[in-house]
Amino acid sequence: MRPVFEPTRALRPDAVTHYCPGCTHGVAHRLVGEVLEELGLLERTVGVASVGCSVLAYKYFLVDMQEAAHGRAPAVATAIKRVLPDRVVFAYQGDGDLAAIGTAEIVHAAARGENITVLFINNANYGMTSGQMAPTTLVGQRTTTTPLGRDPVKAGHPIRVAELLNALDGPAYIARGSLHDTAHILQAKRYIRKAFQAQLERRGFSLVELLSSCPTNWGLEPVEALHFIRDRMVPHYPLGEFRKPEGVR
Ligand SMILES: Cc1ncc(C[n+]2csc(CCOP(=O)(O)OP(=O)(O)O)c2C)c(N)n1
Numbered sequence: 090m091r092p093v094f095e096p097t098r099a100l101r102p103d104a105v106t107h108y109c110p111g112c113t114h115g116v117a118h119r120l121v122g123e124v125l126e127e128l129g130l131l132e133r134t135v136g137v138a139s140v141g142c143s144v145l146a147y148k149y150f151l152v153d154m155q156e157a158a159h160g161r162a163p164a165v166a167t168a169i170k171r172v173l174p175d176r177v178v179f180a181y182q183g184d185g186d187l188a189a190i191g192t193a194e195i196v197h198a199a200a201r202g203e204n205i206t207v208l209f210i211n212n213a214n215y216g217m218t219s220g221q222m223a224p225t226t227l228v229g230q231r232t233t234t235t236p237l238g239r240d241p242v243k244a245g246h247p248i249r250v251a252e253l254l255n256a257l258d259g260p261a262y263i264a265r266g267s268l269h270d271t272a273h274i275l276q277a278k279r280y281i282r283k284a285f286q287a288q289l290e291r292r293g294f295s296l297v298e299l300l301s302s303c304p305t306n307w308g309l310e311p312v313e314a315l316h317f318i319r320d321r322m323v324p325h326y327p328l329g330e331f332r333k334p335e336g337v338r
Pocket residue numbers: 140141142143159182183184185186187190210212214215216217218223
């Protein structure tokens with residue numbers, strides 16, 4: 090019988106996940122793993138795990154992995170890529186990590202056009218530390234630090250990271266996908282593939298933002314959390330490709 094589905098060889102098959110039920114961090118891991126495997130990159134990839142729920146990503150990916158201090162993954166990835174230019178290097182970062190404590194690192198890595206790929210998991214809060222407001226938290230969204238809902242007068246407006254970085258000259262590829270249903274997961278995978286291809290072609294910095302669920306801290310059932318992405322996050326964070334290298338369709 091011909092198999093119709095096989096788990097990617099990029100992820101440890103015997104790992105017991107620490108992610109909550111319904112969390113789409115696992116889906117994002119699988120997409121990255123599938124793309125790396127399909128492009129034949131498993132032997133030459135170095136991933137950089139950040140601080141947040143994905144701090145243990147190195148336990149799942151069967152590629153070389155390095156842990157970075159909170160927010161510093163783009164700087165660590167920069168160093169690895171510069172020392173080992175033939176390796177494929179990616180950073181995997183949450184929105185607290187990338188868009189709060191690590192804002193300077195991501196902006197300058199993008200502005201420098203570093204030839205690295207960043208997977209940016211936007212779940213609109215700090216997941217690991219029990220659901221505080223992140224820069225990406227929506228106006229009106231309740232978190233443990235905005236129990237009445239985010240008030241932009243006191244807490245500012247949510248940051249659209251893909252659009253922010255698209256204002257820079259350095260990036261080669263920037264896209265935003267979503268993990269809330271199958272069609273969008275497949276679209277997100279195409280974006281991730283193009284981001285890694287940009288790195289392989291030495292085009293420069295690539296980033297894929299992925300709208301992702303955090304049912305535990307949102308106080309929602311897993312399916313409701315997917316609907317929250319679709320109904321609340323996608324309208325604020327439009328999906329699509331913001332920057333593509335010349336000649337890429
Ligand atoms: C220097 C430093 N400051 C603060 C923390 C506490 N901390 C750990 S994870 C985290 C936020 C993670 O949120 P995010 O990046 O959105 O990832 P998620 O857990 O939602 O996937 C914070 C503030 C830390 N570990 N180190």
